[in-house]
Amino acid sequence: MMFFNGPQNLLAAVFENGYWNCLSSESLSVILTGVVVVFCMLLVLILAIKLIGSVFGSMGKNAEEKKAAKAEKAAAKAAAAAKKAAEAATKAAPVAKAAPAPAATADQGGVIAAISAAVYMMLGHGNFKIKSVKKAEGGRRARNAWKMAGMQDNTRPF
Amino acid sequence: MEVLQSFWEALCTILANSGFGVAQWQNYVMIAISCLLLYLAIVKKFEPLLLLPIAFGMLLANIPSADAADMVYHPELWEMLVDETGHRYIDYGRVLKEGGLLDILYMGVKLGIYPPLIFLGIGAMTDFGPLIARPSSFILGAAAQIGIFGAFFLALLAGQDAASAGSIGIIGGADGPTAIYVTKTLKPELLGPIAVAAYSYMALIPIIQPPFMRLLTTKKERSVVMGQLRSVSKTEKVIFPIAVTIIVCMLVPAATPLVGMLMLGNLMKESGVTERITKTAQNELMNIITIFLGLSVGATTNGQTFLTWNTIIIVLVGLGAFILGTCFGILFGKVMYVFSGGKINPLIGSAGVSAVPMAARVSQKVGQEENPSNYLLMHAMGPNVAGVIGSAVAAGVLLTMIGH
Numbered sequence: 001m002m003f004f005n006g007p008q009n010l011l012a013a014v015f016e017n018g019y020w021n022c023l024s025s026e027s028l029s030v031i032l033t034g035v036v037v038v039f040c041m042l043l044v045l046i047l048a049i050k051l052i053g054s055v056f057g058s059m060g061k062n063a064e065e066k067k068a069a070k071a072e073k074a075a076a077k078a079a080a081a082a083k084k085a086a087e088a089a090t091k092a093a094p095v096a097k098a099a100p101a102p103a104a105t106a107d108q109g110g111v112i113a114a115i116s117a118a119v120y121m122m123l124g125h126g127n128f129k130i131k132s133v134k135k136a137e138g139g140r141r142a143r144n145a146w147k148m149a150g151m152q153d154n155t156r157p158f
Numbered sequence: 159m160e161v162l163q164s165f166w167e168a169l170c171t172i173l174a175n176s177g178f179g180v181a182q183w184q185n186y187v188m189i190a191i192s193c194l195l196l197y198l199a200i201v202k203k204f205e206p207l208l209l210l211p212i213a214f215g216m217l218l219a220n221i222p223s224a225d226a227a228d229m230v231y232h233p234e235l236w237e238m239l240v241d242e243t244g245h246r247y248i249d250y251g252r253v254l255k256e257g258g259l260l261d262i263l264y265m266g267v268k269l270g271i272y273p274p275l276i277f278l279g280i281g282a283m284t285d286f287g288p289l290i291a292r293p294s295s296f297i298l299g300a301a302a303q304i305g306i307f308g309a310f311f312l313a314l315l316a317g318q319d320a321a322s323a324g325s326i327g328i329i330g331g332a333d334g335p336t337a338i339y340v341t342k343t344l345k346p347e348l349l350g351p352i353a354v355a356a357y358s359y360m361a362l363i364p365i366i367q368p369p370f371m372r373l374l375t376t377k378k379e380r381s382v383v384m385g386q387l388r389s390v391s392k393t394e395k396v397i398f399p400i401a402v403t404i405i406v407c408m409l410v411p412a413a414t415p416l417v418g419m420l421m422l423g424n425l426m427k428e429s430g431v432t433e434r435i436t437k438t439a440q441n442e443l444m445n446i447i448t449i450f451l452g453l454s455v456g457a458t459t460n461g462q463t464f465l466t467w468n469t470i471i472i473v474l475v476g477l478g479a480f481i482l483g484t485c486f487g488i489l490f491g492k493v494m495y496v497f498s499g500g501k502i503n504p505l506i507g508s509a510g511v512s513a514v515p516m517a518a519r520v521s522q523k524v525g526q527e528e529n530p531s532n533y534l535l536m537h538a539m540g541p542n543v544a545g546v547i548g549s550a551v552a553a554g555v556l557l558t559m560i561g562h
Binding site for chain 1: 289290293294296297299300303304306307310311314320323324390391393394397398401402405406409410544547548551552555556559560
């Protein structure tokens, strides 16, 4: 049990008592081979994944681009149809012109309602007034609040 | 008076035949250790899913009885026999005939059935997306495996033979099933201490790793916020397990049971066409095997065979292996930090040891201590799952070079 008597004795044991011999050939080749094989294997896997990523990633991108192009075409068609319908409606009754505006306000109203609900949940009572809603200016490292919420949601199971 | 006399004799006989009558000091020490582990699992919540069954198995195996038939585990049944040709074997017929409950469950460990099934469940639960998105994570997974071979070297210095050194070294992979799989082939006699050391260190990762992570990194490095990973297509996720199986199993066939099952589980998950069996692999099968494995591993810690100097050497060198793996992972993380122009946080290197997801969780925790808005978890999952593959490959190398 001279191994526990300090580093000098450990080295002495290794070199003088012949332990170095048991390390010299097969055992050292296990260490060398092991490290080299593990690194080579994982390097091969890196290359394979990069190859798969470049082939199937670009295929995926092409498919996405095609989908986006299709969606754009469909949107253009819908817009054209809407324009026609709006023109027809304008001719029929000029009041209908204001119709798209409430949609935009309804969106903003939804956001304000969500913010109000969040504030209510945090405070626990309804004695507050929201005077204005401004987008927060984050520092350079700050994340978008939605991204932050998504990330917290994804990492919570771990 | 005669009635009282026989009553007293009966009491004495019951006491003499009870566990209290035949227990030796080693049994009491192991019972105390099992209670400590139960405390850590229940109160401190250190990986309770693993630690609780292991600790209870330890408790059950150390409750002796005067009548061997009453015991749940019999170490003597697992002693290796030698036939006339010098071949070493275990008499499984005798185990089936005379074994207790935990002997029967332990057959799954000895025959190498549980570890690959655990890998099937891990594969079905793992998202390799972060690794596919940043393949360079494989380097960190490989770096952490140097700990295995470093500990192999240390074990040889401590006077162990190559088979024992390989079994001890694999503790550095921080992967319980892999450690069991390698040890049952290389040195079955050491299965108990090695499995307990491997699982205990996995449970104690939140205590062992952070001091070395802080020691080897600067505040600036720990504060690095890493960029968002690219999105990975479903096709890539489906092809990944097939490609890894073909490449790894062709090059290191000894790793096939572990890597093959890991990738099968992952393919089941990513293909999206086997929802029922995927759920079974993730939940019921995984839970059942965890109970069986934990209990039977705990049962191997019978005081008389467990409390030896060899166990202390295994525990110390195993700890060294674990620390070496962590340190090499972080050092390679620092190299990647330099080469990436400061975009990679070296803390994710410590997750290269394959304890999923505990090691990644520790990277996240230490990173958040410097910058509370920093989320390293998904970035650390890349090296973490790469470590699982890396340790399986390292196991394959050890089995090929020492086991055959």
